Amino acid sequence: MVRVIKMENKRIIFHVDVNNAFLSWDAAYRIQHGSTIDLRDIPSIVGGNQATRHGIVLAKSIPTKKFNIITGESIWQAKQKCPNLVVVPPNYHLYMQCSSALIKILEEYSDKLQIYSIDECFIDFTKMRQLLGDPLTVANQLKSRIKKELGFTVNIGISSNKLLAKMAGELKKPDLVHTLYPEEIKNKMWILPVEDLFMVGRATTLKLHKLGIYTIGQLAQTDIELLKYTFKKSGIILWNYSNGIENSFIENKKLTNIKSISNSTTMHFDVEDKETAFKVLLSLVETVAMRLRHSGYYCRIISVLIKTSDLHSYSHQKKLVAPLNCTNAIYDILKKLFIDTWKGEPIRLLGIKVSDLTENEFYQFSLFEKSLEKQLKIDSTIDSIRMKYGSKSIFRSCFVWSGLSPLEGGVSEEFTVMSSIL
Amino acid sequence: MKVLMKPIKMIALFEKNGLLTPIRYQFINESKENITICIDKVITKAEEKIAGNHMYIYKCKSIINKIEKIYELKYELNSCKWYLYKI
Numbered sequence: 141m142v143r144v145i146k147m148e149n150k151r152i153i154f155h156v157d158v159n160n161a162f163l164s165w166d167a168a169y170r171i172q173h174g175s176t177i178d179l180r181d182i183p184s185i186v187g188g189n190q191a192t193r194h195g196i197v198l199a200k201s202i203p204t205k206k207f208n209i210i211t212g213e214s215i216w217q218a219k220q221k222c223p224n225l226v227v228v229p230p231n232y233h234l235y236m237q238c239s240s241a242l243i244k245i246l247e248e249y250s251d252k253l254q255i256y257s258i259d260e261c262f263i264d265f266t267k268m269r270q271l272l273g274d275p276l277t278v279a280n281q282l283k284s285r286i287k288k289e290l291g292f293t294v295n296i297g298i299s300s301n302k303l304l305a306k307m308a309g310e311l312k313k314p315d316l317v318h319t320l321y322p323e324e325i326k327n328k329m330w331i332l333p334v335e336d337l338f339m340v341g342r343a344t345t346l347k348l349h350k351l352g353i354y355t356i357g358q359l360a361q362t363d364i365e366l367l368k369y370t371f372k373k374s375g376i377i378l379w380n381y382s383n384g385i386e387n388s389f390i391e392n393k394k395l396t397n398i399k400s401i402s403n404s405t406t407m408h409f410d411v412e413d414k415e416t417a418f419k420v421l422l423s424l425v426e427t428v429a430m431r432l433r434h435s436g437y438y439c440r441i442i443s444v445l446i447k448t449s450d451l452h453s454y455s456h457q458k459k460l461v462a463p464l465n466c467t468n469a470i471y472d473i474l475k476k477l478f479i480d481t482w483k484g485e486p487i488r489l490l491g492i493k494v495s496d497l498t499e500n501e502f503y504q505f506s507l508f509e510k511s512l513e514k515q516l517k518i519d520s521t522i523d524s525i526r527m528k529y530g531s532k533s534i535f536r537s538c539f540v541w542s543g544l545s546p547l548e549g550g551v552s553e554e555f556t557v558m559s560s561i562l
Numbered sequence: 563m564k565v566l567m568k569p570i571k572m573i574a575l576f577e578k579n580g581l582l583t584p585i586r587y588q589f590i591n592e593s594k595e596n597i598t599i600c601i602d603k604v605i606t607k608a609e610e611k612i613a614g615n616h617m618y619i620y621k622c623k624s625i626i627n628k629i630e631k632i633y634e635l636k637y638e639l640n641s642c643k644w645y646l647y648k649i
Contacts, residue, residue, distance in 0.1 A: 159615040165613055168612050169612070169615060171612070172610070172612040172613060172615060172617065174566065174567020174568055174645070174647065176565060192625060234613060234614075234615075237613065237614040237615065238613050238614045241611060241613070241614030280609060289610075289611055289612075290612060290613060291612035291613055292613070292615060313624075429638040550576050553623075
């Protein structure tokens with residue numbers, strides 16, 4: 141056991157995190173295309189659509205801090221705080237491209253790499269040390285190389301486990317390398333406010349404050365029994381994390397398994413008739429079904445979510461006998477679900493979700509349902525046209541002059557923005 | 563040099579080994595006239611992958627209105643578009 145712990149202590153983990161990812165990526169791309177303004181130097185955000193003022197703040201530049209703009213608030217709120225704010229729409233295709241380019245470079249530094257989210261990666265540098273040398277020097281070289289080759293900056297955190305490496309990466313931004321080895325915890329991590337610790341969210345912070353715990357150091361020195369009593373099992377995790385104890389391995393898994401695919405849209409008008417609602421559902425299912433097919437899954441549960449104009453929401457779902465991935469078939473079920481559940485009030489938001497996903501090899505043909513062979517052929521043709529010529533290169537005629545977008549949402553299934561599991 | 567990033571029409575040579583050399587291009591100036599320019603010399607060629615987007619940058623020399631000018635062209639691999647980048 142002692143030997144195992146010794147081995148553990150020798151581990152060297154890098155946490156690579158892109159600074160203001162979406163915004164930096166957009167800024168770099170714009171500069172490459174001749175823009176003289178760097179979005180990172182002016183108050184700017186990524187999110188929604190500037191013309192319709194629809195959507196939320198997904199990412200923000202450092203100068204927006206002065207205006208107290210918060211990630212997640214609506215665009216018009218942000219605009220009120222800063223009238224000169226530059227809003228750029230998100231470009232998920234570009235983000236995937238930037239993320240892949242980053243991973244390609246990181247793969248040169250170690251074969252043990254875990255893609256934690258679209259803009260974060262863990263690298264196990266333990267064995268590469270003998271080949272490439274001092275971790276701090278390599279990290280600095282890597283950081284400069286990414287900046288030079290890809291045009292955006294990253295923070296690199298170095299430590300002996302994933303938690304500490306991640307905490308190190310968050311220390312001071314942007315464009316810096318930090319170390320946070322166990323012996324440095326006291327000076328570098330314990331002085332931080334408790335809400336800066338990984339896994340401590342808004343609710344936990346409040347509870348900790350009530351216990352008189354304001355810094356990570358105070359949390360680390362708290363009696364574990366008290367934390368267990370207040371937070372149950374997660375109390376132990378909190379105590380461990382505050383003491384820098386975390387032993388999970390770098391999972392060489394490229395992507396996290398998806399459990400469900402969902403899509404929803406807030407309409408710029410209240411939907412009051414069935415036909416319009418059906419069109420909105422169709423626009424949502426077009427994207428969801430395409431993502432489902434693209435990831436090679438079939439769904440067994442389909443659900444619909446309705447939020448009314450007085451912000452009351454309810455949902456309805458159905459479990460299928462035969463798994464599906466065909467746009468029209470999913471749409472038919474959604475229509476039925478919608479009719480069953482809608483009480484006739486004005487609708488502000490419509491959402492759909494497909495879950496209980498299975499892979500192709502378990503596909504069960506049904507004796508009692510009509511064959512979807514032809515439909516699936518059309519689906520795959522439409523998918524390939526859209527992949528080649530853009531998502532709106534081909535769409536259903538019912539959307540012409542309808543004022544509705546033929547496809548809603550665009551985030552691909554490979555798009556992990558955040559995760560709470562290390 | 564000033565950044566222009568203007569899309570241009572281009573005649574280029576694709577060698578058997580994949581090498582790409584720009585030969586002659588056309589762009590519309592401020593008075594909406596078509597201007598054709600022959601590239602006299604490609605001085606340097608560089609590759610960049612800013613934001614994961616691959617582009618070739620050619621530093622070229624041409625005689626424009628009897629004045630020898632040095633400028634940069636960009637070729638975007640993803641979209642197969644040519645740009646007059648800097649002049």
